[in-house]
Amino acid sequence: MKKKLVILTGAGMSAESGISTFRDSDGLWEKYRVEDVATPEGFAANPELVLDFYNQRRKELLQTKPNAGHFGLAALEKDFDVRIITQNIDNLHERAGSSKIIHLHGELMKACPVNDLNTTYDISPERPEIHLGDKDSHGNQLRPFIVWFGEPVPMIDPAIKEVESCDIFVIIGTSLNVYPAAGLLNYVRRRQPIFLIDPKEVKTYRNDIEFIRYGASEGVKILSEKLKAYKDS
Secondary structure (H helix, E strand, O other), rough: OOEEEEEEEEEHHHHOOOOOOOOOOHHHOOOHHHHOOOOOHHHHHHHHHHHHHHHHHHHHHHOOOOOHHHHHHHHHHHHOOEEEEEEOOOOHHHHHOOEEEEOOEEEEEEEEEEEOOOOOEOOOOOOOOOOOOOEEOOOEEEEEEOOOOOOOOOOHHHHHHHHHHOOOEEEOOOOOOOHHHHHHHHHOOOOOOOEEOOOOOOOOOOOOEOOOOOOOEEEHHHHHHHOOOOOOO
């Protein structure tokens, strides 16, 4: 039986693909106030601004491709039962070939009605924009299928269950500052291997983590070599 490998990915996973990050010095939060574009209150106050913000993110995504790190994680499915939990709203894991993915913060290429976050609609790459007046069959305005600040994270419970039963846990490209995603580390059983891939220092309370201080692509390459010791062991 393949060992269960659960991987938590953040913005650093997609940064090498050219996806704009939020928290870096030149990130999106330097250009936009989080309250304006990533909260229900911001959408209520200025829906056109919010819709345009995500329309631009969608166009950006359509111009990017998965990087070697994404493809490297997909390749691990040959030897491991891989489950990816991502904080990212892009679809680069899917496009690289990973098959089991939990999106904690929503999906950029999906829309949902303003009054029903559980019903989603795929957004066509040929028509990647949502505008005021775009409605579902019941007459409800559509919004990006994004979990905004202040909204519940519906996929956190399924993510916790995956982490609780993992044999190996990997963290890639996240500062572990955003909750509840950062709290997933609490559910890794003791004595289970934990790897953290990030070129920057990531502070954590646990002393049983093996750090790989590289970006996603090089880090996943190194990780793949290290995981050979756990294959079928």
